[in-house]
Amino acid sequence: MGDLPHLVLVGFMGAGKTTAGRELARLLERRLVDADQELERRLGRSIPAIFAEEGEEWFRAREAEVVADLLADPEPRVLALGGGAVLTPQTRKLLRASPARVAFLDVPVEECWRRVRGSSRPLARDEAGFRALHAGRLPLYREVADLTSVGADGVLLELGDVVAERGATRALDALVPGDGPVALIADERVLELHPPELGDRLVATHTVPSGEAAKTLEVVGRLWDELTLDRSGTIVALGGGTATDVAGFVAATYLRGLRAWVPVPTTIVGQVDAAIGGKTGIDLAKGKNLVGAFNLPARVVADPDVLATLPPAQRLEGMAEVVKTGLLRGDRLWDREDEPMVRGCAAYKVAICLTDPREQGRRAVLNLGHTFAHGLEAGGGYHGPTHGQAVALGLRAALRLSIRHRGLAPSVLEEVERVLPVEPAHVDPDVAWRAMALDKKAKAGRLRLVLLDAPGKPVHGIELPPDEVRAELDRLVAR
Numbered sequence: 001m002g003d004l005p006h007l008v009l010v011g012f013m014g015a016g017k018t019t020a021g022r023e024l025a026r027l028l029e030r031r032l033v034d035a036d037q038e039l040e041r042r043l044g045r046s047i048p049a050i051f052a053e054e055g056e057e058w059f060r061a062r063e064a065e066v067v068a069d070l071l072a073d074p075e076p077r078v079l080a081l082g083g084g085a086v087l088t089p090q091t092r093k094l095l096r097a098s099p100a101r102v103a104f105l106d107v108p109v110e111e112c113w114r115r116v117r118g119s120s121r122p123l124a125r126d127e128a129g130f131r132a133l134h135a136g137r138l139p140l141y142r143e144v145a146d147l148t149s150v151g152a153d154g155v156l157l158e159l160g161d162v163v164a165e166r167g168a169t170r171a172l173d174a175l176v177p178g179d180g181p182v183a184l185i186a187d188e189r190v191l192e193l194h195p196p197e198l199g200d201r202l203v204a205t206h207t208v209p210s211g212e213a214a215k216t217l218e219v220v221g222r223l224w225d226e227l228t229l230d231r232s233g234t235i236v237a238l239g240g241g242t243a244t245d246v247a248g249f250v251a252a253t254y255l256r257g258l259r260a261w262v263p264v265p266t267t268i269v270g271q272v273d274a275a276i277g278g279k280t281g282i283d284l285a286k287g288k289n290l291v292g293a294f295n296l297p298a299r300v301v302a303d304p305d306v307l308a309t310l311p312p313a314q315r316l317e318g319m320a321e322v323v324k325t326g327l328l329r330g331d332r333l334w335d336r337e338d339e340p341m342v343r344g345c346a347a348y349k350v351a352i353c354l355t356d357p358r359e360q361g362r363r364a365v366l367n368l369g370h371t372f373a374h375g376l377e378a379g380g381g382y383h384g385p386t387h388g389q390a391v392a393l394g395l396r397a398a399l400r401l402s403i404r405h406r407g408l409a410p411s412v413l414e415e416v417e418r419v420l421p422v423e424p425a426h427v428d429p430d431v432a433w434r435a436m437a438l439d440k441k442a443k444a445g446r447l448r449l450v451l452l453d454a455p456g457k458p459v460h461g462i463e464l465p466p467d468e469v470r471a472e473l474d475r476l477v478a479r
């Protein structure tokens with residue numbers, strides 16, 4: 001997930017290019033330019049008027065000029081093209097030659113017709129003609145497309161090489177890119193519950209202990225010793241965030257880095273967060289996640305069906321991250337069924353990582369509630385509140401500060417308290433406070449917080465009076 005050039009949306013009338021374009025532009029923090037609107041602006045007339053007065057041929061020639069200008073703009077944008085823009089051979093050639101990523105929104109023609117019938121669009125007057133036009137254009141969309149999907153989430157998941165679909169683990173053999181040998185590194189418990197189908201490519205299976213015990217140098221050393229892959233091999237990692245963290249680190253370091261690794265996250269935490277974005281690592285005695293590497297997976301395969309076997313406590317752990325993501329995105333993702341919930345959260349994380357792959361800027365927003373959470377975990381000697389419970393508490397503190405300093409509506413906090421019920425933590429507040437100041441995200445000992453102006457509008461790097469932050473921490477601690 002490196003620098004993303006122009007993202008171009010193509011597709012038929014009614015495929016939702018403008019709606020998806022708006023959401024993609026918002027999440028990727030770039031401008032949406034609609035080529036039709038740009039053409040209308042330049043010519044000072046509406047598209048139906050241009051069609052009526054000048055004819056289609058003249059319209060297509062002007063449209064091609066606009067598309068060429070937009071593609072030449074050095075500032076990366078989301079560009080939504082008119083449904084017929086791909087009819088012009090010059091435009092197709094430009095799209096294929098350009099570094100832009102072209103996404104084809106492949107919505108069934110019935111749905112497109114339902115959305116546009118009765119509109120003023122000159123080419124949407126009768127259904128038979130509409131269908132014929134669609135059939136004729138389909139191969140042209142496919143010719144220029146780098147990826148094919150539906151909606152903003154689908155496009156983001158494709159851009160991030162994330163497959164998030166029910167039943168995906170049963171089709172794993174086909175979903176692991178390439179055709180070289182595969183070594184499976186699996187959480188021993190998950191391997192029993194959800195043995196993956198990897199076909200003839202599977203050369204060895206290595207298990208790791210369930211839970212945080214997997215993220216040790218000892219386990220890494222054993223895996224380095226056991227692996228027999230050459231550099232062209234692929235590691236497939238099956239399990240929660242602990243298994244994917246350790247396997248990704250092994251993939252980054254064994255033989256100075258294997259060609260590819262594919263996490264197959266099996267917890268909510270893994271599917272919405274840990275497996276996406278390329279952060280891998282292990283723990284040291286002096287703290288969690290202190291050694292690691294950025295190692296982008298070749299693909300992430302998340303199967304929401306496997307979440308059915310998650311113990312309820314582990315599901316709650318994941319819901320804390322889902323609520324955090326929903327608040328950041330401005331969408332009640334926690335109210336969705338598993339598959340759309342996972343897709344919505346994963347798509348948001350992809351957008352953040354695409355715009356800040358090395359965690360130097362806006363990726364900091366993912367720490368909403370986490371500064372307090374890390375303090376609480378330390379304050380309990382890592383045997384007190386779980387990470388999810390600590391995040392549920394930390395979100396409360398971040399939201400209270402947001403209400404006071406950023407004008408956030410109090411109803412947001414009430415909703416979070418309802419969705420993530422949690423008791424105050426039995427921890428040492430002084431230890432928690434010291435750990436907060438040492439948090440990786442503190443700068444020169446000064447705490448920098450992520451707050452919310454509103455759902456969907458996070459701000460990061462906010463410094464507040466230490467006494468006030470400490471008072472909020474104390475409210476999270478049981479007396």
Ligand code: NAD
Nearest residue numbers: 189210211212240241242266267269270274279306309310
């Ligand atoms: P986990 O990997 O320890 O899994 C939790 C438990 O659930 C384990 O006992 C596991 O065996 C079991 N389990 C997993 N899938 C199951 C399934 N489908 N059915 C039944 N049981 C199942 O915990 P986690 O919450 O997934 O991950 C936490 C780890 O993720 C932490 O180490 C954290 O540091 C890391 N993390 C990493 C990132 C990142 O960006 N790399 C982000 C967030 C968290």
